[in-house]
Amino acid sequence: MSKNETILILDFGGQYNQLIARRVRECNVYSEVVPYDITIEKIKEKNPKGIIFTGGPASVYGEESPKCAKEIFELGIPVLGICYGMQLMAHTLGGKVARADKKEYGTIEVSIENNSLLFNGFEKTNKFLMSHTDFVEEVPDGFINIGYTNSCPNAAIENKEKNLYAIQFHPEVNSSKNGTKVISNFLFNICKCSGDWIISSFVEDSIKKLKEKIGNKKALCALSGGVDSSVAAVLLSKAIGKNLTCIFVDHGLLRKNEGDEVEEIFRNQFDVNLIRVNAKEQFLSKLAGVIDPEKKRKIIGEEFIRVFEKEAKKIGQVDFLVQGTIYPDVIESGLGKSSVIKSHHNVGGLPDYVDFKEIVEPLRSLFKDEVRKTGLELGIPENLVYRQPFPGPGLAIRIIGDITDEKLNILKEADSIFREEIAKAGLHKSINQYFAVLTNLKSVGVMGDERTYDYTIALRAIETKDFMTGVWSKIPYEILETVSSRIVNEVNFVNRVVYDITSKPPATIEWE
Ligand code: XMP
Numbered sequence: 001m002s003k004n005e006t007i008l009i010l011d012f013g014g015q016y017n018q019l020i021a022r023r024v025r026e027c028n029v030y031s032e033v034v035p036y037d038i039t040i041e042k043i044k045e046k047n048p049k050g051i052i053f054t055g056g057p058a059s060v061y062g063e064e065s066p067k068c069a070k071e072i073f074e075l076g077i078p079v080l081g082i083c084y085g086m087q088l089m090a091h092t093l094g095g096k097v098a099r100a101d102k103k104e105y106g107t108i109e110v111s112i113e114n115n116s117l118l119f120n121g122f123e124k125t126n127k128f129l130m131s132h133t134d135f136v137e138e139v140p141d142g143f144i145n146i147g148y149t150n151s152c153p154n155a156a157i158e159n160k161e162k163n164l165y166a167i168q169f170h171p172e173v174n175s176s177k178n179g180t181k182v183i184s185n186f187l188f189n190i191c192k193c194s195g196d197w198i199i200s201s202f203v204e205d206s207i208k209k210l211k212e213k214i215g216n217k218k219a220l221c222a223l224s225g226g227v228d229s230s231v232a233a234v235l236l237s238k239a240i241g242k243n244l245t246c247i248f249v250d251h252g253l254l255r256k257n258e259g260d261e262v263e264e265i266f267r268n269q270f271d272v273n274l275i276r277v278n279a280k281e282q283f284l285s286k287l288a289g290v291i292d293p294e295k296k297r298k299i300i301g302e303e304f305i306r307v308f309e310k311e312a313k314k315i316g317q318v319d320f321l322v323q324g325t326i327y328p329d330v331i332e333s334g335l336g337k338s339s340v341i342k343s344h345h346n347v348g349g350l351p352d353y354v355d356f357k358e359i360v361e362p363l364r365s366l367f368k369d370e371v372r373k374t375g376l377e378l379g380i381p382e383n384l385v386y387r388q389p390f391p392g393p394g395l396a397i398r399i400i401g402d403i404t405d406e407k408l409n410i411l412k413e414a415d416s417i418f419r420e421e422i423a424k425a426g427l428h429k430s431i432n433q434y435f436a437v438l439t440n441l442k443s444v445g446v447m448g449d450e451r452t453y454d455y456t457i458a459l460r461a462i463e464t465k466d467f468m469t470g471v472w473s474k475i476p477y478e479i480l481e482t483v484s485s486r487i488v489n490e491v492n493f494v495n496r497v498v499y500d501i502t503s504k505p506p507a508t509i510e511w512e
Helices: 017-026 040-046 070-074 084-092 179-190 199-214 227-243 258-269 280-287 293-315 327-331 368-377 394-398 405-424 477-490
Strands: 006-011 030-035 050-053 079-082 096-112 125-138 144-148 156-159 164-167 219-223 244-250 273-278 320-322 358-360 433-447 450-463 494-499
Touching (some): 006 017, 017 179, 030 040, 050 179, 070 084, 079 084, 079 179, 084 096, 084 125, 084 164, 164 179, 199 358, 199 368, 219 227, 227 244, 227 258, 227 368, 258 273, 273 293, 280 293, 394 405, 394 433, 405 433, 433 494, 477 494
Parallel strands (some): 050 079, 079 164, 219 244, 244 273, 320 358
Antiparallel strands (some): 156 164
């Protein structure tokens, strides 16, 4: 990855900031979201090809509103201000920002000057998302107008000589048709980027840097079988080989065959130094009789750490602990100021007592889909790379009530049938999470001539972008019918299958 070409995105608190970073990267240019109050020295150190000011909820006249140093505009680095970023640029450079009587909101026609470098290749009018009350009433000296709407006289402005550009609309959202083209015009026509940031060069570059950093020292990685830790582990193993040890704590609460699959991939395909700890009995004994979901989570989290630590102690001191932290974990809390170490919810927190000197987070700058691309580039099988999210506490929170080995087996079988049929029907790409739940409910049924009194399996399938909200998937009846009849026929102790038709909210995705 050629990080020589960085675009800095100054975060003024807007809701689409991550999207801006995404759009820039989609143009094969590396971008980083940084707090709006980053110092001039730091900016110089990062030596960006361009700077983007994001939108934000504040008004430039607010006492507490986030501001920027005027020197930013004197560094000779091109700047693009978006929404609040535009108003701030204009205000800081002596223009006038005013408050409109009412908010301009929606995908609105913007008339533009298409001989501007920013709008190269555009029609004279384009629809972009506008969402603002304040607007630039008077442009600063040296700026000219290059766009307007019926109610916003300055929807786009430029100072070509100084490479300063600003737009009131949001090019980063999908509803702004051709919005990405505005961004790519900024990157390529104005910042003169070359667009050489691609995943294969990221992989190559990361391996080189990790080799330099770690050298002959030892690193330790907790492998969960999830996408992030798997990709981090393979990357590290390509860089330092057997100096990496992965500990895979199999708590026995994974899906059918999953533990073996993880082992097979890492041990055989990648020749990773892998310690698999089969701790099912230990986990089940701690969980015996526990019915409260939060208690289950807590027990599993704590036990996980305990097992991990015990194994780590056998290895002795390591120099580095590998974490699968990814970019959204780093920037998700507001003004890009937080730089949290992922309290890995899969393992219930950082292992305090593991003796290590430093944390390495090789995926820290990547979005989820970039992590997946990295995984593919490294040769990790597609079915692992595109694995649906799976909660750290595993099947324990999909068995309502107390957990026993028998119930675990019932659920594993039913869940495996459901997943198989979904994949067979080609629905695995459109449904974001789907699984079976073993309800604690027994009911009467009839099989052959005999009365049965067995468990009810619930099927859950959710379509969602962010897993914060979601709708239940309208799986065709014929597929549900096949799944239901297969489960009842093939899985012992199940005589009834129901489909969960509740969205989130009000229900959550998991049942516990
Ligand atoms: P809910 O059930 O809250 O789930 O709608 C949202 C997403 O989070 C996952 N989830 C978890 N992941 N540890 C995890 O690592 C957990 O304790 C946990 N609980 C829920 C869930 O699978 C869904 O993708």
